[in-house]
Amino acid sequence: MDIHWFPGHMAKTRRLISESLKLVDGVIHLADARLPESSQNPLLYELTGNKPTMLVLAKADLADPHKTRQWLAKGGTLAVSLRDNKVKQELLDFIHTNLERNLRKRFARPWRVMVVGIPNVGKSTLINLLAGRRSAKVGDRPGITRTRQWIKISAEMEMLDTPGILWPKLEDKSVSYKLAAAGCIRDEILPIMEVAKWLLGFLGEQYPQALARFGKGDGLAAVAEKMGAVSKGGSLDLDKAAELLLRDFRSGRLGRITLDGEQGVK
Numbered sequence: 001m002d003i004h005w006f007p008g009h010m011a012k013t014r015r016l017i018s019e020s021l022k023l024v025d026g027v028i029h030l031a032d033a034r035l036p037e038s039s040q041n042p043l044l045y046e047l048t049g050n051k052p053t054m055l056v057l058a059k060a061d062l063a064d065p066h067k068t069r070q071w072l073a074k075g076g077t078l079a080v081s082l083r084d085n086k087v088k089q090e091l092l093d094f095i096h097t098n099l100e101r102n103l104r105k106r107f108a109r110p111w112r113v114m115v116v117g118i119p120n121v122g123k124s125t126l127i128n129l130l131a132g133r134r135s136a137k138v139g140d141r142p143g144i145t146r147t148r149q150w151i152k153i154s155a156e157m158e159m160l161d162t163p164g165i166l167w168p169k170l171e172d173k174s175v176s177y178k179l180a181a182a183g184c185i186r187d188e189i190l191p192i193m194e195v196a197k198w199l200l201g202f203l204g205e206q207y208p209q210a211l212a213r214f215g216k217g218d219g220l221a222a223v224a225e226k227m228g229a230v231s232k233g234g235s236l237d238l239d240k241a242a243e244l245l246l247r248d249f250r251s252g253r254l255g256r257i258t259l260d261g262e263q264g265v266k
């Protein structure tokens, strides 16, 4: 699979990030703890160049804690649940330490930090958590933030929220499935049935307990049966089953699952 796509708003975001770079002291590259490797956008590393960049993994509450620990063992990265207000101080300390370590000059003005990442990872949620108010629009689908927005975090820090951006060519089939399963690619880009079948295969191999409630039946048909996905005529509705399976994966109802292997192993 070679998905060639780069919607106009992502090309615009690429320009916007490049132009904003000179205004900021550092960059938070936000990725998803369920795909700590595949959700890091290589295009963003290219764009941000040697600007001090810190990697933060959001959605740690949905990820396999064992794999997250393995992943963090190298150090330098923070994994958090942005649903938990208690991580606010930990995040602020992480950001301050990173900026102070990487910047020789301390300006009289507040720190300026830009938050970048693929769609739907939690960029706006992170900013709202730090600001202590809902300044940035948040939503459980990709493409919520449409333009850049400066938000005051405190007297010492301002943050720039940016729209999510992917890279122009999704070459690796399994990366595309992972991004789609985690809700970072709109459901229209990849057929939902294909994504759900891939997820079933992955879970069957790596997290069989997540599928236990569907019984020993076969694939999506078993999911449709157990979840009552039946069309008007009474036959099993596999599209609906695919949708329900993905919904349950994304919300954590299937358990805490990480789709990437150990660091460096996809």
Ligand SMILES: Nc1nc2c(ncn2[C@@H]2O[C@H](COP(=O)(O)OP(=O)(O)OP(=O)(O)O)[C@@H](O)[C@H]2O)c(=O)[nH]1
Pocket (backbone or CB within 6 Å): 058, 059, 060, 061, 062, 080, 081, 082, 083, 117, 118, 119, 120, 121, 122, 123, 124, 125, 126, 137, 138, 139, 140, 141, 142, 143, 144, 145, 146, 162, 163, 164, 165
């Ligand atoms: N469980 C869980 N959900 C989270 C976490 N962080 C964000 N979310 C949810 O993820 C969804 C996307 O969050 P946003 O903050 O809108 O993501 P974004 O990166 O700004 O997305 P775009 O603006 O579309 O690029 C929302 O439903 C959030 O509530 C987290 O740490 N854990």
Ligand SMILES: [Mg+2]
Pocket (backbone or CB within 6 Å): 123, 124, 125, 137, 138, 144, 145, 161, 162, 163, 164
């Ligand atoms: Mg956003």
